[in-house]
Amino acid sequence: xxxxxxxxxxxxxxxxxxxxxxxxxxxxxxxxxxxxxxxxxxxxxxxxxxxxxxxxxxxxxxxxxxxxxxxxxxxxxxxxxxxxxxxxxxxxxxxxxxxxxxxxxxxxxxxxxxxxxxxxxxxxxxxxxxxxxxxxxxxxxxxxxxxxxxxxxxxxxxxxxxxxxxxxxxxxxxxxxxxxxxxxxxxxxxxxxxxxxxxxxxxxxxxxxxxxxxxxxxxxxxxxxxxxxxxxxxxxxxxxxxxxxxxxxxxxxxxxxxxxxxxxxxxxxxxxxxxxxxxxxxxxxxxxxxxxxxxxxxxxxxxxxxxxxxxxxxxxxxxxxxxxxxxxxxxxxxxxxxxxxxxxxxxxxxxxxxxxxxxxxxxxxxxxxxxxxxxxxxxxxxxxxxxxxxxxxxxxxxxxxxxxxxx
Amino acid sequence: xxxxxxxxxxxxxxxxxxxxxxxxxxxxxxxxxxxxxxxxxxxxxxxxxxxxxxxxxxxxxxxxxxxxxxxxxxxxxxxxxxxxxxxxxxxxxxxxxxxxxxxxxxxxxxxxxxxxxxxxxxxxxxxxxxxxxxxxxxxxxxxxxxxxxxxxxxxxxxxxxxxxxxxxxxxxxxxxxxxxxxxxxxxxxxxxxxxxxxxxxxxxxxxxxxxxxxxxxxxxxxxxxxxxxxxxxxxxxxxxxxxxxxxxxxxxxxxxxxxxxxxxxxxxxxxxxxxxxxxxxxxxxxxxxxxxxxxxxxxxxxxxxxxxxxxxxxxxxxxxxxxxxxxxxxxxxxxxxxxxxxxxxxxxxxxxxxxxxxxxxxxxxxxxxxxxxxxxxxxxxxxxxxxxxxxxxxxxxxxxxxxxxxx
Numbered sequence: 001x002x003x004x005x006x007x008x009x010x011x012x013x014x015x016x017x018x019x020x021x022x023x024x025x026x027x028x029x030x031x032x033x034x035x036x037x038x039x040x041x042x043x044x045x046x047x048x049x050x051x052x053x054x055x056x057x058x059x060x061x062x063x064x065x066x067x068x069x070x071x072x073x074x075x076x077x078x079x080x081x082x083x084x085x086x087x088x089x090x091x092x093x094x095x096x097x098x099x100x101x102x103x104x105x106x107x108x109x110x111x112x113x114x115x116x117x118x119x120x121x122x123x124x125x126x127x128x129x130x131x132x133x134x135x136x137x138x139x140x141x142x143x144x145x146x147x148x149x150x151x152x153x154x155x156x157x158x159x160x161x162x163x164x165x166x167x168x169x170x171x172x173x174x175x176x177x178x179x180x181x182x183x184x185x186x187x188x189x190x191x192x193x194x195x196x197x198x199x200x201x202x203x204x205x206x207x208x209x210x211x212x213x214x215x216x217x218x219x220x221x222x223x224x225x226x227x228x229x230x231x232x233x234x235x236x237x238x239x240x241x242x243x244x245x246x247x248x249x250x251x252x253x254x255x256x257x258x259x260x261x262x263x264x265x266x267x268x269x270x271x272x273x274x275x276x277x278x279x280x281x282x283x284x285x286x287x288x289x290x291x292x293x294x295x296x297x298x299x300x301x302x303x304x305x306x307x308x309x310x311x312x313x314x315x316x317x318x319x320x321x322x323x324x325x326x327x328x329x330x331x332x333x334x335x336x337x338x339x340x341x342x343x344x345x346x347x348x349x350x351x352x353x354x355x356x357x358x359x360x361x362x363x364x365x366x367x368x369x370x371x372x373x374x375x376x377x378x379x380x381x382x383x384x385x386x387x388x389x390x391x392x393x394x395x396x397x398x399x400x401x402x403x404x405x406x407x
Numbered sequence: 408x409x410x411x412x413x414x415x416x417x418x419x420x421x422x423x424x425x426x427x428x429x430x431x432x433x434x435x436x437x438x439x440x441x442x443x444x445x446x447x448x449x450x451x452x453x454x455x456x457x458x459x460x461x462x463x464x465x466x467x468x469x470x471x472x473x474x475x476x477x478x479x480x481x482x483x484x485x486x487x488x489x490x491x492x493x494x495x496x497x498x499x500x501x502x503x504x505x506x507x508x509x510x511x512x513x514x515x516x517x518x519x520x521x522x523x524x525x526x527x528x529x530x531x532x533x534x535x536x537x538x539x540x541x542x543x544x545x546x547x548x549x550x551x552x553x554x555x556x557x558x559x560x561x562x563x564x565x566x567x568x569x570x571x572x573x574x575x576x577x578x579x580x581x582x583x584x585x586x587x588x589x590x591x592x593x594x595x596x597x598x599x600x601x602x603x604x605x606x607x608x609x610x611x612x613x614x615x616x617x618x619x620x621x622x623x624x625x626x627x628x629x630x631x632x633x634x635x636x637x638x639x640x641x642x643x644x645x646x647x648x649x650x651x652x653x654x655x656x657x658x659x660x661x662x663x664x665x666x667x668x669x670x671x672x673x674x675x676x677x678x679x680x681x682x683x684x685x686x687x688x689x690x691x692x693x694x695x696x697x698x699x700x701x702x703x704x705x706x707x708x709x710x711x712x713x714x715x716x717x718x719x720x721x722x723x724x725x726x727x728x729x730x731x732x733x734x735x736x737x738x739x740x741x742x743x744x745x746x747x748x749x750x751x752x753x754x755x756x757x758x759x760x761x762x763x764x765x766x767x768x769x770x771x772x773x774x775x776x777x778x779x780x781x782x783x784x785x786x787x788x789x790x791x792x793x794x795x796x797x798x799x800x801x802x803x804x805x806x807x808x809x810x811x812x813x814x
Contacts, residue, residue, distance in 0.1 A: 016463035056423035
């Protein structure tokens with residue numbers, strides 16, 4: 001008898017009709033002789049609505065209470081899905097994060113799983129029940145409710161699959177798998193058959209967005225093969241995320257990721273002396289500004305320019321912080337660009353194949369797309385470009401790297 | 408330093424603005440040097456909405472899952488109220504029923520409190536925090552979420568006040584206290600200064616509806632004085648429910664209660680032999696029909712008529728059940744009246760003062776209100792009348808017993 005851990009996202013349980021659809025899927029799976037643990041997200045955009053409600057009663061909602069509030073979303077879907085299954089004659093039980101034994105640290109809003117005590121889940125499975133686990137939530141040592149961060153129901157599912165040593169881990173979403181690029185931006189994008197953990201991680205953190213990056217990290221760490229597929233369309237086979245792509249696909253660009261809402265800050269005339277970076281970035285960290293790529297130009301007459309990118313929403317706070325630091329640092333000027341995005345090519349073996357970078361830059365040049373900033377990792381090259389050229393860049397690169405062709 | 412247990416109903420926390428209003432009230436009370444434990448209901452009619460949602464995914468929602476679903480309503484208000492208090496600079500913490508140590512039996516949907524472990528509440532109070540407890544919910548020995556039944560946040564509050572040996576227990580609602588009659592029906596009704604537990608219990612069970620009857624029972628059992636008052640209008644002093652009304656008010660009609668949606672079933676020609684009542688009512692109990700007043704007429708030629716009242720919503724099921732029993736019983740006919748209501752006078756010492764009954768019947772007669780059925784208790788006389796005469800009866804009795812005058 002196989003043990004399957006599934007996860008259904010917010011769109012898949014968005015209303016009563018969809019919950020019934022998911023229940024039918026799970027019941028069929030259970031009737032095929034599988035033991036099923038299903039992790040659910042909150043219905044539709046209910047998490048956003050709870051966020052808004054919180055901001056109506058508090059300017060800066062207490063993180064502990066925000067977790068109590070938000071966790072109710074997943075709890076509701078878990079109860080509804082469980083009662084729908086019971087109605088289909090498929091015995092089921094809903095468990096909160098706490099009941100499912102998901103113990104976390106006490107960092108509210110982005111808690112990390114410390115360990116999972118699967119006793120209750122195993123007990124319910126042995127009693128022949130389908131177990132519905134409220135995703136995204138856990139419990140701290142102080143017995144307080146914690147949440148694992150936005151989109152972290154994926155993390156719950158993968159962590160449970162690892163703890164239970166499940167035979168399969170399936171993430172059901174509203175798209176057909178991991179695409180070679182965002183199909184809303186690039187119509188010729190197609191779902192990949194498989195992808196490596198590292199590649200998936202780069203796609204997730206640079207904006208492909210289908211899967212929570214911590215879930216991918218845990219999958220890599222515990223070697224959990226994850227199938228990502230649509231809960232709406234069974235005809236699509238989905239994408240398997242596994243330890244590495246098949247041999248033929250190693251050393252190949254696998255996907256194009258992109259991100260919007262990027263801003264850039266350049267500080268001109270920074271004295272080129274040791275410790276200057278710390279003086280600049282420590283106050284930003286204190287102000288809670290998360291900095292992405294940092295570039296420092298070669299210095300001319302002991303003065304240099306320092307540029308970094310950040311999320312558009314942090315721009316105002318960052319400029320204020322940097323301007324306050326200017327006199328102490330002795331820099332001359334702050335220049336900002338609020339209207340940027342990024343485009344990345346992702347694939348293993350990138351660092352050892354300089355031809356990829358050359359093709360990327362040439363393609364962008366041919367499409368008259370100016371590159372504002374470049375950053376690279378072992379398996380990724382990212383170019384910062386103007387916001388209105390992101391979609392164009394994604395399409396051009398998808399074409400240049402022949403990603404519309406079958407694997 | 409006084410310890411105050413408060414309870415705020417669904418209307419009092421119906422939206423963000425009202426939650427902020429309640430937070431301000433609690434903060435003021437805490438700043439006056441009181442330790443405050445506040446129990447909250449779910450916002451507005453969110454419990455009804457969750458019920459409807461459940462019925463969209465399941466014809467008969469599993470009681471365990473229904474409890475998981477419904478309990479999220481109170482959990483949300485508790486988190487929102489707690490974050491609103493923090494924002495006002497008043498340190499607060501929300502606790503679920505489980506965290507508040509409210510242990511119950513496992514009868515989902517109408518669990519009873521087994522015991523309360525106040526360790527965590529006391530710990531939070533000692534740390535200088537206001538404690539917000541999600542009402543209506545508890546936890547079973549199996550660590551499953553239970554709910555205590557509709558309106559049971561009152562019960563949570565009174566039980567906590569008893570366990571914590573609180574100096575005051577205050578139930579905040581959308582009316583100014585316990586009225587001498589329902590003010591929507593009887594405009595001259597006025598809030599009572601105080602009322603005895605038994606009287607309150609009769610008012611609660613015969614439709615005054617301001618307070619959950621189990622809460623009144625617990626208050627009586629543990630001798631908790633309960634103040635019921637409006638959270639919207641501080642100018643009204645509210646009603647104190649206590650061990651007995653003051654001497655002057657004993658042996659006096661204190662209030663007029665009424666109920667709508669009552670139906671009546673009469674079974675004609677029932678053979679007057681032992682065990683006939685059991686044969687008739689046991690199948691009704693099995694069918695889940697709750698029977699109120701039962702009247703059996705004196706028999707004529709060994710045949711009697713048996714009449715009982717019930718909720719209108721149970722009428723159809725009850726008639727089917729009774730008709731199925733007719734052949735076995737040998738009764739001749741079932742007659743129903745679906746359109747009734749009740750009016751009651753409530754006050755201690757009723758049984759020893761026959762003048763009250765006489766005045767009640769005379770008053771109804773003078774207003775040409777026909778009495779369909781009469782039932783009495785130590786402190787209550789109830790007449791079943793036609794639905795369209797209920798309001799008229801309440802007004803007439805309120806006037807006849809001079810309840811519009813000051814205590």
